[in-house]
Amino acid sequence: MNEQTLSDLQKRRHTRALQIIKRWRLMDDDFMKRCLKNNIPAVECILRIIMEQPDLHVLSVTIEDTIPSLLGHGIRMDVHAVDSAGTEYDIEVQRSDKGAGARRARFNSSLLDLNSLKKGNTYDQLPESYVIFITENDIFKAGLARYHINRIIEELSRPFNDGEHIIYVNGDYRGSDDIGKLMNDFRSSKVDDMILEPLKETVNRYKNNPREVAAMCADLEKWSMDERSEGRAEGAELLARLLKLLQAEGRADDVRLALEDKEAREKLYKEYHLE
Numbered sequence: 001m002n003e004q005t006l007s008d009l010q011k012r013r014h015t016r017a018l019q020i021i022k023r024w025r026l027m028d029d030d031f032m033k034r035c036l037k038n039n040i041p042a043v044e045c046i047l048r049i050i051m052e053q054p055d056l057h058v059l060s061v062t063i064e065d066t067i068p069s070l071l072g073h074g075i076r077m078d079v080h081a082v083d084s085a086g087t088e089y090d091i092e093v094q095r096s097d098k099g100a101g102a103r104r105a106r107f108n109s110s111l112l113d114l115n116s117l118k119k120g121n122t123y124d125q126l127p128e129s130y131v132i133f134i135t136e137n138d139i140f141k142a143g144l145a146r147y148h149i150n151r152i153i154e155e156l157s158r159p160f161n162d163g164e165h166i167i168y169v170n171g172d173y174r175g176s177d178d179i180g181k182l183m184n185d186f187r188s189s190k191v192d193d194m195i196l197e198p199l200k201e202t203v204n205r206y207k208n209n210p211r212e213v214a215a216m217c218a219d220l221e222k223w224s225m226d227e228r229s230e231g232r233a234e235g236a237e238l239l240a241r242l243l244k245l246l247q248a249e250g251r252a253d254d255v256r257l258a259l260e261d262k263e264a265r266e267k268l269y270k271e272y273h274l275e
Contacts, residue, residue, distance in 0.1 A: 017220035021213060026186040026199065027136055027171060029078055029093040034216070035202045036079055037063045043081050045198040047089060049178045050132060050146065050169055057084040067115045075111050087128040088116050093186075095136040105131050105149070105166045113164065128163045134186065138170040145170055145179040238274055239265070245272055 024031040036042055044058040058081050065080035079091035090112050094100040109131045117126050140147050147168040151160035173183050181195045191207060194200040206212045239258065246255045246268070257264040 013221045014217055017217040018213075020220055021207065021216050023189050024207075025189045026203065027093060027095060027134075029095075031206070032093050032186075033063045033078055035199075035206055036061065039202060041198045042202050043079060043091075045196055046091070046182065047081065047083070049182045049196075050167060051130075058082070059084055067111045069111065069114075073107075075108050077108070077112075085128070087130065088112055090129075090131045091134065092132065093134045097135065097137055097139045100133040100135050100139060100168065105133065109164050109166060126163060128165070130165045130167060132167045132169065134169045134171055136171045138172045139168065140170075143170075143173075145173040145175060145177070145183075238269070242268055242272060242274055 021031075026032045026035060038061060040058050040061055043061045044056065047058060048054050048056045060082045062077075062080040064076050064078070066074060066076045068074040075090075077090045078093055079089070081089040081091065083089070090108050092100070092108070109129060112129045112131065113126060116129060117123070138144075147170070149166040149168070151162055151164070152158060153160055169179070169183070171183050171186055173180055182199075185194045185196050185199045185203075188194050188203075191200060191204045194203060206216065242258055242265070243255055246258065254264075254268060258268055259265075
């Protein structure tokens with residue numbers, strides 16, 4: 001590859017990165033996590049509205065906080081926050097309905113509790129916890145802004161009061177109230193369309209500050225190169241598996257087709273259930 005071709009390729013990558021950044025919204029979790037990293041005022045704004053507690057004070061914000069499980073699957077939270085009352089929050093942004101399933105909410109909640117009870121503390125000292133899913137779609141399709149999930153004693157129709165809570169926030173909600181304004185800001189790709197000042201200021205900083213834009217472009221360009229490199233490696237590994245299977249069955253003609261014809265290769269992948 002000559003210098004001119006390399007320069008043109010770099011320019012195209014940079015242009016694509018700028019286009020992606022222009023389209024990014026807080027509903028896109030990569031951008032959201034970048035915007036909310038160590039950003040107590042923005043997270044406080046979000047939680048005050050969702051929790052309907054205007055005096056809520058956030059003490060700490062951690063992005064992609066990981067809680068391992070010694071026996072199995074751990075979790076990596078989009079945003080882990082703790083308020084002045086010691087309440088723990090796991091905030092997840094989900095564009096896919098599948099990623100916000102009930103059992104995932106249950107699992108996240110259980111590991112959040114596991115991580116919250118310090119050695120030597122009694123169960124009564126377990127803090128209140130909230131797993132909050134901000135979903136792009138109204139997954140319960142009832143048109144509400146929020147859906148609160150809490151355990152109840154069925155026979156008594158009374159709250160169980162175990163301190164564990166799950167909230168789904170409908171990203172498609174378009175009311176004129178505070179939660180409607182919050183969801184407007186999560187959906188907006190343009191700073192001028194945003195309403196809430198802590199979020200508007202944050203998004204403006206990342207979209208219009210040359211230093212931040214340059215950093216995001218560099219990350220996106222590196223990601224693009226890594227993805228292509230990884231894709232080529234995975235493709236080569238898959239082809240090697242296919243060729244081995246064909247050779248074992250003496251299918252010399254199909255070996256040639258797999259190497260020379262993309263459409264034939266895809267059909268052979270399906271035949272052998274290779275993905």
